[in-house]
Amino acid sequence: MHLRVKNKARQRLQERNSKKFTFINVSEEKTKLILSSDVSKLRQLQIEGRELNLITEEYYDQALREAEEKDKQRELAIKNGRVSELGLLHGIPISIKDHICEEGKHSTVGVMSFADNIAQEDAIVVQQLRAQGAIPMVKGNTPQLLLSLVSENDIYGKALNPHDTSRTCGGSSGGDGGLVASKCIPLAFGTDIAGSIRCPSEFCGIYGFKPTTLRVSSKDIIMPLPNGSVPQCVFQETTGPLGYSANDLKLGTQSLMGEELFRKDPNVIPLPFDEQRYQETLAKKKLRFGYFYGTDIIGSTTSVKRAILMTKEKLVKLGHEFIPFQFSKKEAQEYVDIHMICCTFGCQGQLSSMFKQQHDRPIPLLKTSFDFYNYPRFFQKILSAYYSRFVCERIGGVLALTKECSRDEIDDVLRRKARFTEDFIQRWEDMKLDAMISPTYPTCAFKFEDQEDIGFSTEYQVLWNVVNFPTGCVPITEVLEDEEADEAYQEKPNDVITAAFKRTIKGSKGMPVGIQVSTPRWKDEECLAIIKIIGDQFNFIKMAPQI
Template sequence: MGSAHPTWMEVASERKRKIEEKIPSEWRVDKTQLQGKCLVDLPRASGLLTDKELLITELSAVQILAAMREQILTATETTIAFCKRAAISHQATNCLAEILFDDALQQAAQLDDYMAKYGKPIGMLHGLPISVKEHIKIKGTTATSGLIAWANNVSNEDALIVKIFREQGAIFYVKTTNPQTLMAIETDSNLFGRTTNPHNKSLTSGGSTGGEGALLAMNGSPLGIGTDIGGSIRVPSAFCGTYGFKPTIGRLPHSGLTGLHDGMQNLVGVVGPLARSIEDLELFCVAALKHEPWKYEPSLIEMPWRPETRAPQKLKIGVIWSDRVVQPHPPIVRALKQVVSTLTGAGHTVIDWDASLHRELYDVTNKVYFLDGGAEYHEKLDQGKEPAVPIIKWLLDEKATKHYTVEETWKVNGQLDRLRTSYAHQWNTLDIDAILCPANASVASVHDESRYWGYTCVFNALDYPAAVFPVGSVEKTDSWKSFPPISSSPLNPLDMWYRSLYLDIEGPTRYEGAPISLQLVGRRFHDEKMLRVLSYLHERVDKSQ
């Protein structure tokens, strides 16, 4: 670097150089192959992976572990395959924040030695490569939350979830990008740059776990560790066409992260999985709770995973067609209609869910996020002498405008508690098994246009477990004429703006190739039931397509 006090641009340039230099020359993609709009199949098209490496990297985590137990696969060959595919994925999408290939291969060799000596795995995650969101601590790596001020924040210990998984034989080989300050449903920062969507690089991968979303979509990881305080697991999963799960607060280990508003209590983030199958979502939860983490993280509930939970034979599902704040775009309406048709055709009960509480829930949730008026955000940006990237500048200008007093904070907390009670009453009255709804008003947004997270953040505020799942992709016939909004007139300026982003002629072209995903929501602490319902639902949808 050029001076004793490097500029933010020099810090960012050095960080990107360090990532690039850890990609072996023989794993570098011909630059002409990076020029297309859709790069999701680049790992296969590049010719850099062997047939066996392609096979390994297209297995689910559950399948990899089964092959490892049978000694069909070794930890070393599996790790090499995913390191290569992650390197290719990064060149396509800029999804990696730190590369740990050497450490991973060393750990894999030790696991293979253990298997050879004892003839059994060291734990239930033996030899499974797992990717990790950047702000989750791994000893010896940085955890920056995408901030220049924290660029040299080296962790001296593992986060509890990392420690638990490492003890069960997981291999950590990459950390993935998150946005500046974490507080965005896109992934862009001065430190790491912008992460793009492999299905269409003019679209965002989502955020804040956007690096994981892009990497999983390219099969560059079998399982990822993310976090979610407003949709940060679910939005990237939805935008990239993978699976993501936000558990109930207090179920899974959450200690050992860096981030702003540390100590906030009335709305707490959670750790959860991004995966390529529903089975793998549950694998993550089982492994996370296997060694009773509540003994080490006092805020956790002493509640083991309950695998015996089953979905009812006849389901009653509430459907949110629109939250009456921002109306979903035509592809999402089509997907909802398709899933509802599948459910009713199988004899299940589907009712319209009244989302009239969502406007107030969305507003109060945004207040809780920024009780200090964004002061800590501005402080850290100033400390790093860096500008806010466009999506964060918009956020701070539009959402973080009022500093609440202690008395005002009490009133906000009371308002949120009353809304939680009202929502629980509505659920009790209708006695549904789950809510089916959009994961976002849009499929993956064009960069810097992701300005509404109401379909996900309300369920953080309510503390309901929620998961997203893919249901096809945008089609040329997805028009407002074919799938009109609930209200013919815009509901508010934000709804008008979102509607303008999807013009009948341009919409399908603008969002070409984008996956469509929906969200399933369960009651608080009914995480297992929600995943069972999701598994049943997704199986039926797959058969109907």
């Protein structure tokens, strides 16, 4: 790796850390600033954001100036009786994930050779949020290349969970999830292609929502490649909110689906947010839910199962119906393999070439995968067979799929994806389901020391990316003391991954635990309404300690 690349990353971090802010004096009058009448909150954001490695860029002075202007607009609207014309997020400070472009701000995707990349314009989703009155204030940290459940890179470091700094706050929208959980920011916007909004929401004990792909723009949401995108990738990033409540998710999603969106991005389905459908779902007396606690290829802890059971019991008392949903081992493995293959042929080869061309390197957590991808095919087969037989069958299976695909293999996996999705939707319709309740992850947030074994365990999350169903997370409870023992985690496989899950739940008492809620594609309004129904039954908020 070139020293030039290291220096570029070092300079970027020094630039962020050396930046000083005036934190202009704020009047205590309630009407002075919508943003905050307590400047110490901004200072706390700066302190915690840097100490926990949650932020990649800060622009508080700019945000405060914008807030003053928003306040003037609000006062004028009140005076003229036109408050209803203000945006849904008028005066609300937000964080934006690192790789979502903001004009004049860095978007690095956690890659050292990309450390000096500055966006030339706002992504369409940022334009939508600004049009609704939101005030971007910071950018959230991510994993290198967005490719793991640990938000770590060689520029900004490893994002720490505000509830327990020995644990990850998730990925790839981990910095944004941590900022919301630490009460530094009320609303954040991340992206999701394999659970990247839902994992941080689960691990940090907050709400999060992945909309249906193509209901929200993905333009100018970048990767460190010549044109900023991965053209062959089957799954597209979708932007969604992370917040304190179901109401936050609704406002955030509405803001992303404004009418102007369809003029700006012709690739988006012209389907604006439907308030009537949302309200009708809230009013329904009987909804039909499917649910599952695990599959034949991965399990879940006692605390995760309890969160699902608590949800079921609450909703049954309200008159709703619950039907068990089961996957065969073949079905469960199929959607995981489909997602893995599609992501590999869609990006790994291009990203591997990028590292070589830029004299850069993957972080240790990703190095094994990238090294394996570049091995000769005969050696890949030998190594994957060895792992399957002598080390861990699940790891061997993943290695077997980490390869360059031929055109016929790509055609085959696309047919498999279409067939799986069609069969899944048919089964859903046969069961007459309105929604599904499922685990987000097998455990609460895992320890950093276990990341090599379980840092890519997205089995519960990628299902909803493969079938493209809108899905959100609701915090339900926390881990109890008797849920930390080895027997608290059960699954059919018994290997090094199982051992890592058992290790990581030790010392997890008090960590937040939630559930996933999914509805059929395009039914984002129904999903958000059900999230609110469930959230209102628990009102669970896990306060993170302040630094």
